[in-house]
Amino acid sequence: MRLAHLRYPGERARLAVVVDDRAAFADDLIDEAPRDLQELIERGDDAVAALEASAGEAGERADTWHPIADLRYASAVQRPPVILAIGANYAAHSAELALKVEKAPTVFSLWPNSLNAHESTTAWPAELSEQVDYEAELGVIIGKPARNVRVTDALDHVFGYTVVNDITARDLQFSEAQWSRCKSFDGFTPTGPVVVTADRIPDPQDLWLATTVDGRLLQDAPTSGMVRSVAELVSYLSRSSTLLPGTLISTGSPGGAGYSRTPPIFLRDGSKVTVSCSGIGSLTTYCRVE
Secondary structure (H helix, E strand, O other): OEEEEEEOOOOOOEEEEEEOOEEEEHHHHOOOOOOOHHHHHHHOHHHHHHHHHHHHHOOOOOOOEEEHHHOEEOOOOOOOOOEEEEEOOEHHHHHHOOOOOOOOOEEEEEOHHHEEOOOEEEEEOOOOOOOEEOOEEEEEEEOOOEOOOOHHHHHHHEEEEEEEEOOEEHHHHOOOOOOOHHHOOOOOEEEEEEEEEHHHOOOOOOOEEEEEEOOEEEEEEEHHHEOOOHHHHHHHHHHHOOEOOOOEEEOOOOOOOHHHOOOOOOOOOOOEEEEEEOOOEEEEEEEEEO
16 A cells, blocks of 8 residues: 555645555545554554555545645655664765774664655755755655564564655764764655555565656665665664654665765755655655755
């Protein structure tokens, strides 16, 4: 199943089931519908199955389905308990940023104010950063509490997957001892356009990530290039603390970052950046420098 938070202009975003170029709102499909993805995950497998069944039963009813083109997206992930990000999880990206691949994953948090939507604008003050970069990443959403899980069981705890653009102020990143602030400006973590449930993606290491900036292809790599797989990351993170339902894990970016290019390619006022993942979709962000 493909899920999104969608709205008509001027209305609040609502959880919706997406099929091709149309969507049905959850509160039109079932009684006492969850208000967002987080509540759906917390209700458990039965609630997910009921929503999917109701969407199937809705068939072609015109009063239920709405053209996606008439709707606006909100962040595919809302109210997550925490957003965890993994650094240096592709060897090529580590090399181009002159980062050492450590024996343990590099883990940091992203702040919730950074969440943003497909086809939204991300703005930042020019005086804070002149080196704003893109990073295409696979986002993993936890469905069941994960505490000290084995690698072989880790994917059983995954609810679904989305696309993340881990936008980064490089000049701040390399001037501070932590990475959270440089990646947590307002709107620096676009997610979406949809969340695809795990049953539709049997192997998260068999996907393809790509980034285009103003029509130029700058990242193009398989998720098989991760230093540590999705299952290994979930298992590792679960050893020290329980991963709660709804937790978003951004799993790192492949090579091709703008910082490492000659000359560097940074996001500018008016830039259009699209990050894509096969099996999920394409996530577009418009840039504004204040």
